[in-house]
Amino acid sequence: MCEKMSVVTSGKPRQNNFFNVCSNCPNGCCRRVRPPLTQERKKIILSFLEANNIKMTDPFEEREYSYPKETAEGYCIFWNKTSRKCQVQPVKPETCVAGPVTFDINSRTGKIEWWLKKETVCPLAGALYKRREDLSYHMKSAKTEILRLVKGLSQEALHTIVTIQEPDTFKIDEDSLDHKSIVAPK
Ligand code: SF4
Numbered sequence: 001m002c003e004k005m006s007v008v009t010s011g012k013p014r015q016n017n018f019f020n021v022c023s024n025c026p027n028g029c030c031r032r033v034r035p036p037l038t039q040e041r042k043k044i045i046l047s048f049l050e051a052n053n054i055k056m057t058d059p060f061e062e063r064e065y066s067y068p069k070e071t072a073e074g075y076c077i078f079w080n081k082t083s084r085k086c087q088v089q090p091v092k093p094e095t096c097v098a099g100p101v102t103f104d105i106n107s108r109t110g111k112i113e114w115w116l117k118k119e120t121v122c123p124l125a126g127a128l129y130k131r132r133e134d135l136s137y138h139m140k141s142a143k144t145e146i147l148r149l150v151k152g153l154s155q156e157a158l159h160t161i162v163t164i165q166e167p168d169t170f171k172i173d174e175d176s177l178d179h180k181s182i183v184a185p186k
Helices: 019-023 039-051 094-098 123-130 132-152 155-162
Strands: 006-009 012-015 060-062 066-068 101-106 111-117 169-176
Touching: 039 132, 094 101, 094 132, 101 132, 101 155, 101 169, 111 123, 111 132, 123 132, 132 169
Parallel strands: none
Antiparallel strands: 006 012, 060 066, 101 111, 111 169
C-alpha cells in the first residue's frame, strides 16, 4: 500500500505517500477542501512555483485563514485536471500530506484529536484502517505535519479551522498539546 518514499523540502524529509493512489481515485478530495496555509508554507509554495516555472500569480485566498484559490468548479487551483495530480506535490499543504487523517482541537481537554476519514468517502482510509502497520507509519508523518501547521497558524485562523465540520470521519487517537494558548476559547 504505502510507497514509503519521501521527498526533501526545506532540508527535511517529507512523506510522498499516496500520490499515485489518490490520483486514480474518483472521489475528488481536492475539491472544496481549502487546506490551511501558514505564512511559511505560502513562501515555500511560491518558491516552488517559480523554480518549476509554473505560472500562477496570486494563488492564495485570504479569508479568516489562508488557503489555495479555487476554480469555478471548486477545485484547488493547484490541482491539474488532466493528470489529476497536485502540481505542488513536494511542497503541498500539511493537511494534504496528512490526509486521510484529519485533526481537531478539543478546547475542554486541551488535546489534539486525530480523526480518520470513513471508508465510504475514502477507500484509502478504509485500507489503512485494516492495515494497522501502514496506518501507524502514516500517523507519524501526519502528526508531524499537522503539529507544524498548528504552531504556524494564528490563533484566529486556528479557531476558524477547528470549527469546520468534517462529518465523514471518526476519532482514532489523541495527544496532549504543548501550546495551551491555541486551545483557549476565543
Ligand atoms: S494543494 Fe494539492 S493536494 Fe492539496 S488540495 Fe490542492 S491540489 Fe489537492
